[in-house]
Amino acid sequence: MKQGFYTISENTPLTQTVYRMRLVGDTESIKCGQFINIFIDGLYLRRPISVCDVSENDITILYKVVGKGTEKMAEMPIGSKLDVLTQLGNGYDTAPSGDKPLLLGGGVGVPPLYLLCKKLIAEGKQVTVILGFNTQNEVFYEKEFSGLGAKVIVATADGSYGVKGFVTTAMDGIDYSYFYTCGPEPMLKAVYHASVTGGQFSFEERMGCGFGACMGCSCKTLTGNKRICKEGPVLKKEEILWQI
Amino acid sequence: MANLKVELCGITLDNPIIPASGTFGFGYEFAELYDINMLGTFSFKGTTKDPRFGNPTPRIAECTAGMINAVGLQNPGVEKVISEELPKLATCFHKKVMANVSGFSVEDYAYTCQMLDSCEQIGWFEVNVSCPNVHGGGMSFGTSPEAAAEVTRAVKAVTTKPVFIKLSPNVTDIVSIAKACEEAGADGISLINTLLGMRIDLRTRKPVIANTMGGFSGSAIFPVALRMVYQVAHAVKIPVIGMGGVSSAEDVIEMMLAGATAVQVGAANLVNPYACRDIINDLPSVMAKYNINRLSEIIGGCK
Numbered sequence: 130m131k132q133g134f135y136t137i138s139e140n141t142p143l144t145q146t147v148y149r150m151r152l153v154g155d156t157e158s159i160k161c162g163q164f165i166n167i168f169i170d171g172l173y174l175r176r177p178i179s180v181c182d183v184s185e186n187d188i189t190i191l192y193k194v195v196g197k198g199t200e201k202m203a204e205m206p207i208g209s210k211l212d213v214l215t216q217l218g219n220g221y222d223t224a225p226s227g228d229k230p231l232l233l234g235g236g237v238g239v240p241p242l243y244l245l246c247k248k249l250i251a252e253g254k255q256v257t258v259i260l261g262f263n264t265q266n267e268v269f270y271e272k273e274f275s276g277l278g279a280k281v282i283v284a285t286a287d288g289s290y291g292v293k294g295f296v297t298t299a300m301d302g303i304d305y306s307y308f309y310t311c312g313p314e315p316m317l318k319a320v321y322h323a324s325v326t327g328g329q330f331s332f333e334e335r336m337g338c339g340f341g342a343c344m345g346c347s348c349k350t351l352t353g354n355k356r357i358c359k360e361g362p363v364l365k366k367e368e369i370l371w372q373i
Numbered sequence: 374m375a376n377l378k379v380e381l382c383g384i385t386l387d388n389p390i391i392p393a394s395g396t397f398g399f400g401y402e403f404a405e406l407y408d409i410n411m412l413g414t415f416s417f418k419g420t421t422k423d424p425r426f427g428n429p430t431p432r433i434a435e436c437t438a439g440m441i442n443a444v445g446l447q448n449p450g451v452e453k454v455i456s457e458e459l460p461k462l463a464t465c466f467h468k469k470v471m472a473n474v475s476g477f478s479v480e481d482y483a484y485t486c487q488m489l490d491s492c493e494q495i496g497w498f499e500v501n502v503s504c505p506n507v508h509g510g511g512m513s514f515g516t517s518p519e520a521a522a523e524v525t526r527a528v529k530a531v532t533t534k535p536v537f538i539k540l541s542p543n544v545t546d547i548v549s550i551a552k553a554c555e556e557a558g559a560d561g562i563s564l565i566n567t568l569l570g571m572r573i574d575l576r577t578r579k580p581v582i583a584n585t586m587g588g589f590s591g592s593a594i595f596p597v598a599l600r601m602v603y604q605v606a607h608a609v610k611i612p613v614i615g616m617g618g619v620s621s622a623e624d625v626i627e628m629m630l631a632g633a634t635a636v637q638v639g640a641a642n643l644v645n646p647y648a649c650r651d652i653i654n655d656l657p658s659v660m661a662k663y664n665i666n667r668l669s670e671i672i673g674g675c676k
Binding site: 372 | 395396397398402403405406418426427429430431432433434435436437438439440442444447581591592640642643644645646647
């Protein structure tokens, strides 16, 4: 974990509710699948947001406006400064990916897969990405993933764009060596049952601190109790114990 | 030069700042960020006889100027604390640590404290009779003077180190409970634990916390905590550790004027992991501003 002060260089809507924010500052040792924890003036707890991309001098996050914290974020002007904790969580492990990894993202579970996709492609892997959304006007980052060189399939629940159905519908018939997924818990569970290889799941939980001190986000796994913020948010398929 | 030293039951603390139990784990997460040996001491994660997972999630809810937690005493159990956590702690913390202990029966409390009493690293016990997040234990011992006194006697009978009893604010008369603990042999009183609170999600119309209720902490509770510290410190002769919403050097001085010998910092650590370091660094200049040379001189200074 590291604390830093960042300057907002971009804060633009990608859809009606999803925004992209770029934060200029220290980006040392930030791994794909990790998250940052942002202090927001006037609110008590920090807001944990997954890292979508990292460059030499900025961090990109994509966030959905769902409550008080993200509403305030959406109103933040370019140039304003934020107190941010970085290098949080374990992140994805690309070592077991094989040659043809499959990435499955649902809604605001899509962002952390971007940096992962970038890393896998840099490692010479042939990456397929399935992005799931409710409807056409919620779709984001299709072009960005294609731009990295991945094969991208979009699924919408109402069929207004791409494959009609869920990410698991689009998964049918795809040849893959390993998978990585992030999204709402019912989706993760569906992927768990539909998948035929090993894989990694990124989970979400309400957090107090985000760095392992409060035990607010603990979960039971087949390999013992884990803190989503510290030993997670990424868990391997073989250690997951479904509570829902 | 400002003198920050205070004495807590025969052990001198370099300063009165103590991270509160449950907000500092066993210290390692914070040791990655700064040298935690600058602290007065810290109170480690509430330890019970057996390992506990705690409550289902969500365990956390945000409030105005505070938060609710319903962790439910998740800990690895006293055996693992002794065999794994304390040796690991010894690598990054070289001062005496405060052992926070909880239980579900008088025998539990005594067993866990007796096990820990022989650990060289431990300087004091802080016996939690006030956890609002577990049923059939914790707070039920802290809501009656008789039960709190019984736990105090049982722990005192099997330990050699100073014993602080950590009290709940969720009672009608906290002074009578503090006095009962003092009469039963407690070496000090620690207060306050969290206030029982609740939040409801407007979308689902259900409690935000899976356990329905939880412990409310954070800067919002400071005036309530200060009032109780003042009341208890004026009623007992043993030292008092004050806590509840402390988040600045000014808060620390206020707590000490109310009668606290040492001051714990809780929820603030979760928001700003450097909170205790910052408070310790700020104390000398804030002391100078209010003409304080020795912190120990102001304890109970507000009559």
